[in-house]
Amino acid sequence: MQHFDLNQLQWNNTVREQLLGQGLARLPHAVLLVGPAGVGKTAFSEQLAALLLCESMSPELSACDQCQACRWLDAGNHPDFRRVAPDGDEEPEEGVVEKTKKRSAANIKIDQIRELEAFVFVGSHRDGNRVVLITEADAMNPAAANALLKILEEPPSSVYFILVSSKTKSLLPTIRSRCRVIPFGPPDAAAAAAWLAGAGLEKQAARYLNLAGGAPMRVAQWKEQGQLAPIDALVESLVSPPADPIALAARWDGLLKGDGVFRMENLVEGVQRWLFDLAQERLAGEVRYHGGWPRPKGVQNLNPNALLAAWREINQCRRSARHPLNQLLFLENLAAHFLRALRPVA
Numbered sequence: 531m532q533h534f535d536l537n538q539l540q541w542n543n544t545v546r547e548q549l550l551g552q553g554l555a556r557l558p559h560a561v562l563l564v565g566p567a568g569v570g571k572t573a574f575s576e577q578l579a580a581l582l583l584c585e586s587m588s589p590e591l592s593a594c595d596q597c598q599a600c601r602w603l604d605a606g607n608h609p610d611f612r613r614v615a616p617d618g619d620e621e622p623e624e625g626v627v628e629k630t631k632k633r634s635a636a637n638i639k640i641d642q643i644r645e646l647e648a649f650v651f652v653g654s655h656r657d658g659n660r661v662v663l664i665t666e667a668d669a670m671n672p673a674a675a676n677a678l679l680k681i682l683e684e685p686p687s688s689v690y691f692i693l694v695s696s697k698t699k700s701l702l703p704t705i706r707s708r709c710r711v712i713p714f715g716p717p718d719a720a721a722a723a724a725w726l727a728g729a730g731l732e733k734q735a736a737r738y739l740n741l742a743g744g745a746p747m748r749v750a751q752w753k754e755q756g757q758l759a760p761i762d763a764l765v766e767s768l769v770s771p772p773a774d775p776i777a778l779a780a781r782w783d784g785l786l787k788g789d790g791v792f793r794m795e796n797l798v799e800g801v802q803r804w805l806f807d808l809a810q811e812r813l814a815g816e817v818r819y820h821g822g823w824p825r826p827k828g829v830q831n832l833n834p835n836a837l838l839a840a841w842r843e844i845n846q847c848r849r850s851a852r853h854p855l856n857q858l859l860f861l862e863n864l865a866a867h868f869l870r871a872l873r874p875v876a
């Protein structure tokens with residue numbers, strides 16, 4: 531398990547204080563960490579698990595990183611720790627397109643929760659706490675969620691449940707009501723920039739942060755996945771697009787031919803956000819997603835109604851964005867919608 535330095539996640543100190551301010555003994559036995567992706571919920575949940583299992587905790591409530599328990603946890607084989615995540619390779623991400631078969635297969639299944647019963651109701655190996663960490667708790671299918679509810683009804687007192695979710699709407703309300711809900715939000719811009727600088731993203735940090743809804747760890751994930759270059763190239767194609775939709779579509783097609791990290795739904799979302807920002811800029815004089823990026827010339831001559839109409843038309847296309855029958859044709863259609871919206875007010 532990767533350990534994060536608490537100082538790197540300073541913006542979550544209020545949450546820490548809320549949960550641990552009265553000591554570990556007052557920690558609720560089931561907590562649900564909620565908030566947008568990329569603001570540090572998972573890192574925090576891992577710290578909390580380490581804290582509950584560490585056998586030589588510091589008075590400031592940090593795991594020691596040295597004891598047998600910490601080393602086991604690091605190596606992923608602590609006998610009193612269980613991590614439950616969706617069964618499948620594909621990481622759920624901010625949804626652009628409706629669920630596909632593959633996506634819906636990546637959920638937490640009832641068997642995974644049933645396996646917990648033995649863990650929870652049989653005694654601890656180390657005579658201490660036991661911790662169940664459920665990341666992406668919203669990925670539990672209804673049967674799994676109901677099975678978990680039963681366990682949460684009367685867990686032994688040394689068992690702690692930490693649930694993490696970025697999509698709380700998909701969680702059963704009964705699960706929420708059994709947990710202490712701890713909301714996480716994005717850090718302020720300075721803290722986010724400082725964290726990104728630590729992750730090797732100094733200069734461009736601000737512009738990606740806006741695209742990521744202020745969530746620094748999402749930006750770091752994009753960097754790791756090699757998404758930043760295609761994002762740059764897409765924005766470049768939108769700032770000064772060729773006049774011909776076929777030429778624009780060909781450029782986009784090139785972006786999608788990378789190693790699969792930048793997908794059609796990312797592209798469609800990027801175009802939509804760009805249109806949204808152009809309309810915002812015309813109507814309100816500000817942008818939401820592309821602050822810090824070069825602005826195109828002549829925005830003041832654009833027709834906001836045409837921009838919003840194109841945004842809506844492209845919204846209609848989103849359903850088929852994941853698996854268009856003919857990718858190039860799909861892109862040409864998208865490019866035509868986009869370029870039409872850029873015609874200046876007559």
Ligand SMILES: [Zn+2]
Pocket residue numbers: 583584585586587593594595596597598599600
């Ligand atoms: Zn320790």
